[in-house]
Amino acid sequence: MSTTTRATERAEQAAPAFELRGITKRFPGVVANRDIDLTVRAGTVHAIVGENGAGKSTLMKTLYGMHKPDEGTIRINGEQVTLNSPSDAIARGVGMVHQHFMLADNLTVLENVVLGAEKLYGIGGRARKKIVELARKFGMRLDPDRLVEDLGVGDRQRVEILKVLYRGAKIIILDEPTAVLVPQEVEELFGNLRELKREGLTVLFISHKLDEVLSISDTITVIRRGTTVQDGIDPAAVNARELAQLMVGSELPVPELRESTVTDRAVLEIRNLTVRDATGRPVVDDVTLTIHAGEILGIAGVEGNGQAELVEAIMGMRAPDSGTVALDGADITGWETRRRRERGVGFIPEDRHRHGLLLESSLWENRVLGHQTRKPNVKGPWIDRAGARRDTERIVRDYDVRTPGIDVSAAALSGGNQQKLIVGREMSGEPKFLIAAHPTRGVDVGAQAAIWDHLRDARAEGLAVLLISADLDELIGMSDTLRVILRGRIVGEADPATVTPEELGSAMTGAQGAADRDREEGR
Amino acid sequence: MNRLKTSPLALTLLAALAALVFSIVITSIVLSISGFNPPSTFQAMVDYGTQPDSLVNIINKGTMYFLAAIAVAIGFRMNLFNIGVDGQYRMAAMLAAALGGAFALPPGLHQIVILLAAMAVGAAWAGIVGVLKVTRGVSEVISSIMLNFIATGIIAYLIQTDRLGYQPEGSDSIGTHPIAESGWIPGIPFPGAREGAEVYGLIVLAVIVGIAFHVVINRTRFGFDLRATGLSASAAVASGVNARRMVVTTMLISGATAGLIGMPELLGTAHSYSLQFPTGLGFLGIGIALLGRNHPVGITFAALLWAFLDESSQILDFNDIPKEIVAITQAAVLLSVVVVYEIVHRLGMRWQQQAVAAELAAGATKKAEVAS
Structure with missing residues (x-):
């Protein structure tokens, strides 16, 4: 509890990890994002929620430099930036864990983590040391020599997170990370995320599962039809239903059956x-x-x-x-x-x-x-x-x-x-x-x-x-x-x-x- | 509604044309580096390739290339890579030739028996691949390539004089017994061509095969199942397609078509399967099917282009230019066309998605305006 408070205090003093103002992204004929405002304080878990098709993935691609916004500004740690590609984002300490894992099944955990980042710590002892150290620091139980094909979904996700950490990310974007997990694995993931936060990292968590969002995040941003409905919601102040109404913008339909039509045939x-x-x-x-x-x-x-x-x-x-x-x-x-x-x-x-x-x-x-x-x-x-x-x-x-x-x-x-x-x-x-x-x-x-x-x-x-x-x-x-x-x-x-x-x-x-x-x- | 098509025809044609231009540029560069003059080289090829005699050869080669490409395309349409067309048509031609040479039948019946035998042998040889795939999970690519080699071995074994082979007096060529005249199919005279240079009569069969391919694939239940399997095997299975039966049936049809590849030459001019019988047509068919996008019209043009390049390259040796230069042209066409088609396909999909989104958004605004 005290760590959370300290983290919050620290975060409030520092510049926001991410600050987006008026982000607009158009595709021919469609506006995918319109006037998005988003402030992510450093050292917090920040959730972005919205329905499918609300523009979450477009926003996420903007944050990770996969495309450039047509309007608006992005600041990372107070500094205005232009992200031309994911490597720009990585260079600025932004990493992303995709919903669909991008791992080579027939390689080990170590090989998967090092793949594509061989320049950082080589491929031998130094890389191994770094991985073991990172895993210990963030409380992830991972054997660097196991084949990825032998790992369960939760462990694979941890390998993805480790990959991002290995590349020096301080801000981690997770795209619908719980979609593939069973409840116990979700708890483990949240444990890992809390560790990341404790170490001062910033986590950006994209989801539409409201209960999970409420349990893990420090701040919530709701987007609907491509634009921010409300930024900086305190999860203590809302419940899942209110969040859902914000996401949808109207009364939710209720699943219910009227009188029974069951026959004995x-x-x-x-x-x-x-x-x-x-x-x-x-x-x-x-x-x-x-x-x-x-x-x-x-x-x-x-x-x-x-x-x-x-x-x-x-x-x-x-x-x-x-x-x-x-x-x-x-x-x-x-x-x-x-x-x-x-x-x-x-x-x-x-x-x-x-x-x-x-x-x-x-x-x-x-x-x-x-x-x-x-x-x-x-x-x-x-x-x-x-x-x-x-x-x-x-x-x-x-x-x-x-x-x-x-x-x-x-x-x-x-x-x-x-x-x-x-x-x-x-x-x-x-x-x-x-x-x-x-x-x-x-x-x-x-x-x-x-x-x-x-x-x-x-x-x-x-x-x-x-x-x-x-x-x-x-x-x-x-x-x-x-x-x-x-x-x-x-x-x-x-x-x-x-x-x-x-x-x-x-x-x-x-x-x-x-x-x-x-x-x-x-x- | 045309702009909503994923890959408009005009765009596809443009893509093919772009690939051709690209390959001509590449060939020109290679020619220049080697110290030849590209324009005069191409001029010589075109001049030679448009002679009536050359045209007959182009059409005849093109006919067999077309059949080979259709045989390959049948598998391609359901993501089944029948690389074994080569072995299938050689086995079929050899055994059908031996059968046709063994006895004489009344004209008409004789040809039909030979054609049916060829289709049966091709289907059987391809069927092995299909059965191995559905019962033992063997990749069709691997088994069909291996069966190509096995076919070569079997043909070499059978085509000896104490088996099915026959060596004419005073000749050092060996082949099957010649088919009697009752089993020949006469050629079609071509205006301006020299005596004896005729278009294969079985070009008619190739046209029929092309039309049948198109109709079966696009208009029948079977064709729907086949295309569905090619587009998404999992969705096809969920829709009730029996994937195993589909693999075997498609291999049989592909193999039967492959069996026809050698027939225009066998029944038209060669009359026996000898060591001079053309080889490698099955592999050419793969490239031509790709170039023609597995569509009969596309394959027709691709087959004729290939035949033109092959035929017109004959003149290059006379000008002391290595005719292998044409292989570079063909490879460049193929490589670039695969890339360009994929780009066109993706752009088409994206354009369509945007067009749909835009149209719906416009509709929604209109509705909103009416409401307010």
């Missing part, structure tokens, strides 16, 4: 499903689930606990090792993905770029994707261009996909509009069962509300939905039934009418499950 029945990974370890472990017509069943779990594998097994993209999947009474365990889709399985994938879209193809070709054996997209062995185009127009209209036309490529649309296109596509052809994996991840608030509406409408018409989401409010609000998955096993269920996000969160990490087990054993 089972649409999807999963019995004792087990999927093993390459090493034989079960990643989906003896899962049994039934989803009825008109029911949304939500799966709560920390990411990486078997949700993706469960989805792949249901879709037929991965063969289960044992167990059965039945759709409408028919055993579909051995069916190919295409046959399942033809029988009425819709799929909103977790990663829309990897599994949901052909980014370089036109919207109407993306309408055909996943439905390339069904009307109105095909006539016999031929693609029915006219039919597919007509139906794409319908989706664009009904699902409010903002696009100038259906001949543009999917990559040209914003994430929210891409997602609306996918939702529209998967809802067509009268699906009986829909997998919705993180259906509103990375989409703006308007699109989020629209997607929830579509899910509610489809549910009312008797669709069975498997909902997987990391957004606990969405999960609780949109589910009729909730199951908790942990290490591939269904470890509990919750009543969405009564459960709180906190209770669900602790069940997801196994805290409550352990308590249950203790109770059972005690009996």
Whole structure:
């Protein structure tokens, strides 16, 4: 506590680490950043929050010299600077840890850190000494000789941070650092960040996870639609909801279901499903689930606990090792993905770029994707261009996909509009069962509300939905039934009418499950 | 809506032209350094390359280059690198020639049997690659290159006089038994060309293959699956494409097409597979497919350009200029075209994204104005 105070005092005396005034960055036809003002005090953790597409990444690229702003001034440690490239930024002690790691898997930690900075301390003993010293100083447990491919995500991130420190950074920019981490790893990361702060370094933390922002940062800046809404917010003075309102600029839509539409007709029945990974370890472990017509069943779990594998097994993209999947009474365990889709399985994938879209193809070709054996997209062995185009127009209209036309490529649309296109596509052809994996991840608030509406409408018409989401409010609000998955096993269920996000969160990490087990054993 | 296309046709043509100009500049520099006069060299090539006799050769070579490039492009469109087209067409030509030379059939049937046999052999040889890939995870690049060498070995083994080979009296060339006249395909006379210089009759087949390629890739379900797999294998699998079956099927089709590469020459003029039979067409096909952007029209021009450069270089030796200079031109075209296409593609994507954003922003302002 006292260190924080001291750090704050020290920071207030010194010039700000970063000072941005009136930063404007235009791309042809779009203003990505407009009049951004930002003051980052030295020796603090400063968070920049905003929705996807609010202009966070553009701002970050400006700070790291990846492009030059059209207007405005940047001062680093009181001195006005022009950053022409990242190497200018590095020379001024600014380092960046990207969201997607840039590491060579087949090299060791030491080699990765030294790569590209061989001039600093050579590649031998001196470099090793420096790395060990840095790791100790900032409380990072890292063995310099381990191969990066053997490291977990949290350790990889530490290697990235170490790389930046090794190059002498005093100001570290972290782009969505927690997006890839599980809660325990987030805590460890925050421990590391506090160490950095204690040593007088400045951390610039970009995120849209408000709880995390509130817990780690000393100051918060909110940006919306490319401009600063409020700079220098004291995290003690706001709560997550107020921050969210600032980010969005309006009332937030609420995920909720009205009266129950659950019927007693089972649409999807999963019995004792087990999927093993390459090493034989079960990643989906003896899962049994039934989803009825008109029911949304939500799966709560920390990411990486078997949700993706469960989805792949249901879709037929991965063969289960044992167990059965039945759709409408028919055993579909051995069916190919295409046959399942033809029988009425819709799929909103977790990663829309990897599994949901052909980014370089036109919207109407993306309408055909996943439905390339069904009307109105095909006539016999031929693609029915006219039919597919007509139906794409319908989706664009009904699902409010903002696009100038259906001949543009999917990559040209914003994430929210891409997602609306996918939702529209998967809802067509009268699906009986829909997998919705993180259906509103990375989409703006308007699109989020629209997607929830579509899910509610489809549910009312008797669709069975498997909902997987990391957004606990969405999960609780949109589910009729909730199951908790942990290490591939269904470890509990919750009543969405009564459960709180906190209770669900602790069940997801196994805290409550352990308590249950203790109770059972005690009996 | 044209400006929203990712890679406008005009831009692509411009890119190809820029690559050609660049390669001419490079070649000129090399010629100058070597002490030759670039303009007169190019003049000599153009003069020679536009003679009717040369044109016949260019069209004939171009026909086979075209087929080779289409065979490669079929795989390329789904990110499958069939480097083994070379082995596939040589095996196909050799075995089909041996089959066609073994017995005579009524005209019409004879040619069809030979063509089908060639396609079957090409498909089978390529199928090995596909099966290895889906069952054992062997990279198609590695296995198809290895199969090229194996094909060379097998052909050398089979083409001996006590096996499938045949040595005409008084000749030191060895080949398969000549195909009887009932299996030949007559050429098409070319105005102004010397007696006997005719365009391969099977140029018609090449045209059909080109059209079929375009229609299947762009208009059919199968073609959609193939393109989807090429654009994003993961999205294709999620959409219900059976990736393994797709790999095998595509290899079979690519191999069957490869089987046709040697046919215009075999049935048109050579009538037997001998040691003089052209080799290396499969590798040329890779470059030509790249240059033609895997599109039949692009490949047509690329194949003709390649054939022109090959043919017109013949004159250089007469002028004491090493004709290998043309290899430099070809390499420069290829290298620059790959770079330029990628730049055009990226610029196109970016322009489109900006155009879409601008259009939507304009729409939003209009709406806001109406609202206020």
